[in-house]
Amino acid sequence: MARIDVNHVRHxxxxxxxxxxxxxxxxxxxxxxxxxxxxxxxxxxxxxxxxLNIISGLLHPSxxxxxxxxxxxxxxxxxxxxxxxxxxFPVIYDTMTVYxxxxxxxxxxxxxxxxxxxxxxxxxxxxxxxxxxxxxxRGLTADQKQKISLGRGLVRSDVxxxxxxxxxxxxxxxxxxxxxxxxxQLHRRFGYTMVYxxxxxxxxxxxxxxxxVMYDGGIVQxxxxxxxxxxxxxxxxxxxxxxxxxxxxxxxxxxxxxxxxSQRIELPGAPKAGSGAIELGIRPEYVRLGRDxxxxxxxxxxxxxxHKVVRAKLEGREIAAxxxxxxxxxxxxxxxxxxxxxxxxxxxWRVEMGA
Amino acid sequence: xxxxxxxxxxxxxxxVLVLVAFSAVIPLMTVVNYSxxxxxxxxxxxxxxxxxxxELLSSSRFWEAMVRNLIFSFIILAIEVPLGIFIALNMPKKxxxxxxxxxxxxxPLLIPWNVVGxxxxxxxxxxxxxLGYYVNALGIDYNYVQDPFDAWVTVIIMDVWHWTxxxxxxxxxxxxxxxxAFYQAAKIDGASRWAVFRYIQLPKMNRVLLIAVLLRFxxxxxxxxxxxxxxxxxPGNSTTxxxxxxxxxxxxxxxxxxxAAMSLVYFLIVLLxxxxxxxxxxxxxxxx
Numbered sequence: 001m002a003r004i005d006v007n008h009v010r011h012x013x014x015x016x017x018x019x020x021x022x023x024x025x026x027x028x029x030x031x032x033x034x035x036x037x038x039x040x041x042x043x044x045x046x047x048x049x050x051x052l053n054i055i056s057g058l059l060h061p062s063x064x065x066x067x068x069x070x071x072x073x074x075x076x077x078x079x080x081x082x083x084x085x086x087x088x089f090p091v092i093y094d095t096m097t098v099y100x101x102x103x104x105x106x107x108x109x110x111x112x113x114x115x116x117x118x119x120x121x122x123x124x125x126x127x128x129x130x131x132x133x134x135x136x137x138r139g140l141t142a143d144q145k146q147k148i149s150l151g152r153g154l155v156r157s158d159v160x161x162x163x164x165x166x167x168x169x170x171x172x173x174x175x176x177x178x179x180x181x182x183x184x185q186l187h188r189r190f191g192y193t194m195v196y197x198x199x200x201x202x203x204x205x206x207x208x209x210x211x212x213v214m215y216d217g218g219i220v221q222x223x224x225x226x227x228x229x230x231x232x233x234x235x236x237x238x239x240x241x242x243x244x245x246x247x248x249x250x251x252x253x254x255x256x257x258x259x260x261x262s263q264r265i266e267l268p269g270a271p272k273a274g275s276g277a278i279e280l281g282i283r284p285e286y287v288r289l290g291r292d293x294x295x296x297x298x299x300x301x302x303x304x305x306x307h308k309v310v311r312a313k314l315e316g317r318e319i320a321a322x323x324x325x326x327x328x329x330x331x332x333x334x335x336x337x338x339x340x341x342x343x344x345x346x347x348x349w350r351v352e353m354g355a
Numbered sequence: 356x357x358x359x360x361x362x363x364x365x366x367x368x369x370x371v372l373v374l375v376a377f378s379a380v381i382p383l384m385t386v387v388n389y390s391x392x393x394x395x396x397x398x399x400x401x402x403x404x405x406x407x408x409x410e411l412l413s414s415s416r417f418w419e420a421m422v423r424n425l426i427f428s429f430i431i432l433a434i435e436v437p438l439g440i441f442i443a444l445n446m447p448k449k450x451x452x453x454x455x456x457x458x459x460x461x462x463p464l465l466i467p468w469n470v471v472g473x474x475x476x477x478x479x480x481x482x483x484x485x486l487g488y489y490v491n492a493l494g495i496d497y498n499y500v501q502d503p504f505d506a507w508v509t510v511i512i513m514d515v516w517h518w519t520x521x522x523x524x525x526x527x528x529x530x531x532x533x534x535x536a537f538y539q540a541a542k543i544d545g546a547s548r549w550a551v552f553r554y555i556q557l558p559k560m561n562r563v564l565l566i567a568v569l570l571r572f573x574x575x576x577x578x579x580x581x582x583x584x585x586x587x588x589x590p591g592n593s594t595t596x597x598x599x600x601x602x603x604x605x606x607x608x609x610x611x612x613x614x615a616a617m618s619l620v621y622f623l624i625v626l627l628x629x630x631x632x633x634x635x636x637x638x639x640x641x642x643x
Contacts, residue, residue, distance in 0.1 A: 056539075056543065058539050058542070077542070078542045078543055079542060079543070079545045083543060084543065085539070085540070085543050087536040087539070087540060089534060089536060091536050091537050091539075091540035093554045093555065093558075094558060095554060095558045104544055104546070104550075105543075105544040105545055108544055108545040108546050108547065108550060109545050149540070152540075152544055153543075
């Protein structure tokens, strides 16, 4: 297991990148702590797979440096970095048995057969496939195949990190849940450094201790699921995490008051001055629907079972609110913003609020 | 439930029945008809029973042609399949090299059989042929007209030149269908070049290779035009394969009865071998 330092890494798929837009990865500077479970979360094309492939050595970064436990590995091959990676589509050697699949990485490295046998049996127990050892790998289901891909990483006890590239894409929904909790268990028991790429927020939030949100080739926020939810650093994080995403509306700020059209909203503190367009962000969970506050026109109520999502118009802008399953929309609906849930953004980046 | 009996359904299969009757059944039955009769011309036929079949199966000429043909098929498969795989593995997977290679590979396949034969017939001549002349100039005694070994070498090289491309293209199609993730995973697993070939590339090419072997076997087993143009089956009978022998019998000697019997036996052999290949392939699939 290793601590992974990504040192000012930039990457472009073009031969001579000049503009910022030429870079698939603009600049990433981050440390993945030893034994941490990280999720790289972001939409398609945000550079998360690029970053993962740079860590595993399948890609060589155009700029920057990569350290494993303080040792520069930028120019080492994938094999020398001793990394395990699980891909989106299960990669198995389908002419081999399950046992031989797991033994393959060890045999390639010239490990004595007695050790191979011991490690493979251990790993088969870990991934719950012990009874399948003698079966041909090609007859397995997608989730079993994906477990084998994972197992090929786990057999090497000295791997520096296990990387996952959207590993649950082709897995049935009910098995996704099972696999995710098994991964979580493996992480707790053995303390692997794990980096998990996904565009599914549920996956990211349930798997990781630290979620790295990426957007347009850069990291916009790193934090625990709670931090991402309560204090999105960038309006993108607000939109991307949560369902429905954060309500963001342009406001004017005067001291501790924000003005939205003809409405005045009290803020918990005075935002520090920021440049660019000022916006107020509030999650639907903090929008209270009742008989006092700002008047809204309700356009739709979506009943999601556990709660209802109310779509309404406030000062001509779309706004969403979450209400309890047994609450109803009052005849003359008004909304109030809970001060704890208010965030102020200047040029899309969050600004701190003073007293 | 009571089944509805309606013979009108026969009209729906009628077109295909007519088509198959004219394209296959009637010609085949004509051959069957010839094979059990004898004629001295003037459209007068006599019943001959199994005479032609007995004669054929006891004739050493037939068995020699058969053995020659099997050896020929075996040799060209042993060369074309490994060579085809090797070329396919070394073809570029992306960039401008791909169309160039594909066109180069497709060229021999586009040339008509008799033209291929003519090309090599001239190419190998030791008076005016580029190959024949220079090989002799190097001090190697090469003459496909007189030496059976040289004739075989020429016919085999010609077939390899003509048909290896087919194996290459089929294998290449199998290779490009392998997702990048497999190669990446192999790198991570520390697999050697040989292991990548053995456990990733070869299994992916399995299906197409079976098709390639089947096609090349059938084709070489029925080969006629090219050796006929180059060697005419000679020197002596050394490159007389089954189909050349058949045409000699049927058209050269106009022995319709023996030729028909031979066609039928030939047909049954091809049918049998197709069945064997088909069974092997489907069993292989069932195992998957």
